[in-house]
Amino acid sequence: MHIRFITTGGTIDKIYFDALSQFEVGESVVQHILTDGLVDLEYDVVSLFQKDSLEISDMDRKVLLDYIAADDATRYVITHGTDTMPETAAVLSDIDGKTIVLTGALTPARVRTTDAVFNVGMAVAAAQVAEPGVYIAMSGQVFEAGAVRKNRAENCFEATDRN
Amino acid sequence: MHIRFITTGGTIDKIYFDALSQFEVGESVVQHILTDGLVDLEYDVVSLFQKDSLEISDMDRKVLLDYIAADDATRYVITHGTDTMPETAAVLSDIDGKTIVLTGALTPARVRTTDAVFNVGMAVAAAQVAEPGVYIAMSGQVFEAGAVRKNRAENCFEATDRN
Amino acid sequence: MHIRFITTGGTIDKIYFDALSQFEVGESVVQHILTDGLVDLEYDVVSLFQKDSLEISDMDRKVLLDYIAADDATRYVITHGTDTMPETAAVLSDIDGKTIVLTGALTPARVRTTDAVFNVGMAVAAAQVAEPGVYIAMSGQVFEAGAVRKNRAENCFEATDRN
Amino acid sequence: MHIRFITTGGTIDKIYFDALSQFEVGESVVQHILTDGLVDLEYDVVSLFQKDSLEISDMDRKVLLDYIAADDATRYVITHGTDTMPETAAVLSDIDGKTIVLTGALTPARVRTTDAVFNVGMAVAAAQVAEPGVYIAMSGQVFEAGAVRKNRAENCFEATDRN
Numbered sequence: 001m002h003i004r005f006i007t008t009g010g011t012i013d014k015i016y017f018d019a020l021s022q023f024e025v026g027e028s029v030v031q032h033i034l035t036d037g038l039v040d041l042e043y044d045v046v047s048l049f050q051k052d053s054l055e056i057s058d059m060d061r062k063v064l065l066d067y068i069a070a071d072d073a074t075r076y077v078i079t080h081g082t083d084t085m086p087e088t089a090a091v092l093s094d095i096d097g098k099t100i101v102l103t104g105a106l107t108p109a110r111v112r113t114t115d116a117v118f119n120v121g122m123a124v125a126a127a128q129v130a131e132p133g134v135y136i137a138m139s140g141q142v143f144e145a146g147a148v149r150k151n152r153a154e155n156c157f158e159a160t161d162r163n
Numbered sequence: 164m165h166i167r168f169i170t171t172g173g174t175i176d177k178i179y180f181d182a183l184s185q186f187e188v189g190e191s192v193v194q195h196i197l198t199d200g201l202v203d204l205e206y207d208v209v210s211l212f213q214k215d216s217l218e219i220s221d222m223d224r225k226v227l228l229d230y231i232a233a234d235d236a237t238r239y240v241i242t243h244g245t246d247t248m249p250e251t252a253a254v255l256s257d258i259d260g261k262t263i264v265l266t267g268a269l270t271p272a273r274v275r276t277t278d279a280v281f282n283v284g285m286a287v288a289a290a291q292v293a294e295p296g297v298y299i300a301m302s303g304q305v306f307e308a309g310a311v312r313k314n315r316a317e318n319c320f321e322a323t324d325r326n
Numbered sequence: 327m328h329i330r331f332i333t334t335g336g337t338i339d340k341i342y343f344d345a346l347s348q349f350e351v352g353e354s355v356v357q358h359i360l361t362d363g364l365v366d367l368e369y370d371v372v373s374l375f376q377k378d379s380l381e382i383s384d385m386d387r388k389v390l391l392d393y394i395a396a397d398d399a400t401r402y403v404i405t406h407g408t409d410t411m412p413e414t415a416a417v418l419s420d421i422d423g424k425t426i427v428l429t430g431a432l433t434p435a436r437v438r439t440t441d442a443v444f445n446v447g448m449a450v451a452a453a454q455v456a457e458p459g460v461y462i463a464m465s466g467q468v469f470e471a472g473a474v475r476k477n478r479a480e481n482c483f484e485a486t487d488r489n
Numbered sequence: 490m491h492i493r494f495i496t497t498g499g500t501i502d503k504i505y506f507d508a509l510s511q512f513e514v515g516e517s518v519v520q521h522i523l524t525d526g527l528v529d530l531e532y533d534v535v536s537l538f539q540k541d542s543l544e545i546s547d548m549d550r551k552v553l554l555d556y557i558a559a560d561d562a563t564r565y566v567i568t569h570g571t572d573t574m575p576e577t578a579a580v581l582s583d584i585d586g587k588t589i590v591l592t593g594a595l596t597p598a599r600v601r602t603t604d605a606v607f608n609v610g611m612a613v614a615a616a617q618v619a620e621p622g623v624y625i626a627m628s629g630q631v632f633e634a635g636a637v638r639k640n641r642a643e644n645c646f647e648a649t650d651r652n
Contacts, residue, residue: 016337040321119200122288125285137288362604363604444610466530468614
């Protein structure tokens with residue numbers, strides 16, 4: 001069992017910079033989360049982007065799609081900003097025969113009450129257990145790509161068949 | 164989608180009591196973990212025991228087995244001490260048609276670098292995604308009941324087909 | 327021994343709001359810090375402002391000055407944004423016979439690696455031990471008002487007699 | 490301004506060891522606390538013991554007393570177990586012309602809701618601001634050596650003139 005982690009930025013990796021009085025995307029926290037999680041699994045971490053998901057372009061999604069399509073791994077966890085996570089998941093749906101789980105956080109991992117650790121835990125389990133396909137692990141749920149949206153007003157992810 | 168959490172104690176729930184200069188099993192942390200994890204899922208939490216897993220008896224396992232067998236839920240996450248988690252998982256294997264995931268922690272949830280949050284995240288995903296059966300989510304992996312042991316010397320869980 | 331805490335906002339109280347993708351000043355964290363610190367002291371907490379210190383006006387400083395001058399307490403800890411903390415301290419220097427310690431944080435208290443808890447601890451001790459006067463407790467030091475500045479480039483407070 | 494930190498063990502440094510299902514005194518956390526506290530002060534850290542304070546003997550107190558008496562620093566923060574902190578403080582009272590502050594924690598520093606960071610912050614301020622003498626910084630207060638005890642039942646430190 002091997003999982004390849006791909007980091008692209010997003011709230012999960014945000015750091016507070018006092019000099020700017022604002023948060024910016026920093027180094028990926030995935031390695032720290034896996035270390036604290038006592039993860040005893042073969043894995044590696046590839047950093048592709050370090051962007052807010054609103055800045056992830058269609059070009060970026062093409063880069064990510066091509067990277068995974070040409071890559072030799074079969075199980076992926078992708079950390080990604082939440083605002084366009086469903087779009088990226090939809091683009092990756094063209095890939096066959098791989099289990100790809102996107103996750104991220106609504107609160108930065110460096111904040112005490114973050115959802116990041118829980119979400120990465122969900123993604124790691126889903127990447128091992130789920131059938132090949134593309135999924136989003138957020139809000140305590142594992143959604144299939146194409147059937148999920150972020151509800152910005154309620155600060156959660158939800159299935160698109162909800163009313 | 165509904166998940167029933169059953170708490171039984173274990174390291175995950177340990178609190179440090181200065182008056183005794185030692186840790187003891189305290190109130191379950193599961194609710195806090197689900198709140199921080201921004202879990203937006205139907206669930207409830209049942210507290211059955213508050214014990215170190217070395218103190219979980221065969222009688223206790225029978226109580227747990229009977230409880231789940233007679234219960235109406237179909238998806239369970241059980242928090243449990245690590246030392247006898249594989250034994251409890253094996254006992255529960257007699258149950259058909261339900262997805263049951265045991266998890267816990269090697270470091271108490273109240274400690275900063277705990278694996279508890281990651282592990283509960285894994286268990287929540289596995290309880291949704293895995294086929295009916297009994298599983299253990301620890302050490303970054305989802306193991307099937309009956310094929311996993313705790314390696315006390317290396318402080319991890321591993322598949323029993325390892326050498 | 328009694329200490330009156332006055333909160334005015336600043337980085338120490340910042341919360342991340344995903345809906346805005348930014349941090350904003352939230353509820354004061356002082357009560358949480360004192361609870362975790364197992365503080366067994368008579369105290370109360372007064373919330374005067376909830377502002378970034380760049381937004382604290384001369385009018386606000388006058389309000390704060392008048393409040394303390396007319397108040398019956400003799401020991402104060404004031405949480406304040408860092409950018410204009412030295413200016414506010416200088417204004418309060420007109421007050422005689424009271425021990426007033428300003429503190430805050432360069433990293434929000436809700437971030438895991440915050441300096442907030444350490445700083446409030448310093449301020450509480452200084453408010454008890456120091457002679458009447460106005461002080462700033464930041465960067466591991468207790469500075470006298472009028473002889474301290476924030477070094478934004480190095481992200482620290484320093485005595486103004488340094489070169 | 491220079492502060493010398495001397496670490497002697499105690500609850501503040503306790504780590505949970507799953508293999509033993511218990512907490513033991515581990516590496517000192519003082520350096521981590523000073524780093525997170527963004528302390529910009531000249532200091533060094535000397536590790537003398539790594540013991541529960543119930544195991545600190547009169548011989549150990551003599552070693553500590555002789556060490557400080559012969560040492561060239563004038564300001565000290567000593568981290569120490571809580572049970573015999575008052576006894577050690579009393580022994581050190583023989584030293585003239587130095588400011589010595591003992592502190593520790595009722596909850597280990599590695600636990601999320603620890604009082605350790607707050608207490609070390611208090612001690613660092615007191616070591617700078619207080620007159621030469623020996624003090625204990627615990628429970629949100631700065632006590633003079635010889636006039637303080639631990640109230641084990643209420644899990645706090647208190648002045649001995651209380652009833």
